[in-house]
Amino acid sequence: MEPGVGEMAGHTTEAHPHGADRLCDAGDRVYSRAVRRGRVSRQDAESVPCLVELALLHPDPDDMGWLVPTSPQEVMTRLLREMHEHVVATQSRMGEAVSAFEWYAALGGGDARSPAEGVAIRVLDGLPRIRAAMDEATEACTSEVLAVQPGGIRREDELSEGLHRALALRRRGVRMRDLYTHVARHGQGLRNYMELMEEAAEARTLDEVTERLIVFDRTVAFIPASPDRTMALELRHPALVGYLVTVFERLWRLAIPLTAPLPDTGIEGITHRERSIAALLAEGHQDAVVAERLGISVRTCRAHIARLSETLGAASRTQLGVRIAQAGLDGPPRAAELQPLTVPNRPGSPSDR
Structure with missing residues (x-):
């Protein structure tokens, strides 16, 4: 097998610490020239082994002394696919982290846990305890609430159940950001709710979101602990809450504002x-x-x-x-x-x- 360009030139990946989404200046120049001309000589590409390592250039089967570029369209598709896979993997890791914390918390038994463990992770059994803890967190909140609301169209009773908390937060100038699925756009109840919240709340939507999540002031988070959501975990461990906030922010960046239309697929007849x-x-x-x-x-x-x-x-x-x-x-x-x-x-x- 013929050695790669990086080996021929004596370069390593460490000299070009970047991905295909942000090429170095030299890589930008050589790849652009290769796209314009259809190919580039191996000698011209010796200084940028990153292009071969990132599969942006590959040997020309008709003349091994030249390298041909991967099309920009294929590169863009690859980058978008990698971003999608990263989000899916992040969602999976969040579920695994929650399961791990539940397992470790259960090892110590009820009264055997230390005070620190009890504060970091608290199991809320039953809707009354969940609502009481949520009300307590609402009263203590001073700046921000992040929420992920899975499922489809939001029912009026679901929106009304937490309305008193949302109104209390709005009166104190707390900013609220909510993530829903695209399907939620079709419910008039959600739009009425957002109008009631005025500028205090902002909503965005995605094809799919994680399980339900609510974070107050980036210090306390609530997630379901049972499939029917009659049990919840109150999380105050900084590392875990920080991780959940990171997941939310990445999903938020990919989501579409509720006030904006969904993008056209660009394919005739496909919604x-x-x-x-x-x-x-x-x-x-x-x-x-x-x-x-x-x-x-x-x-x-x-x-x-x-x-x-x-x-x-x-x-x-x-x-x-x-x-x-x-x-x-x-x-x-x-x-x-x-x-x-x-x-x-x-x-x-x-x-x-």
């Missing part, structure tokens, strides 16, 4: 929700899992899948998977200019013959 469903189907998830993650009912999910199949001209689930890949719907959305303009031709169209 934003159908794109999200297609991506999850491509990962191998069953209908019930797709519905739960997007905050919709299984029935609604299947109706969207049927419409997606019709739009893509798929006669079976197997064919639908192929069509999803052909349309570029099997991963995170690409940049607008990279979106295909039409879906693949349906069976029987001229180009399929």
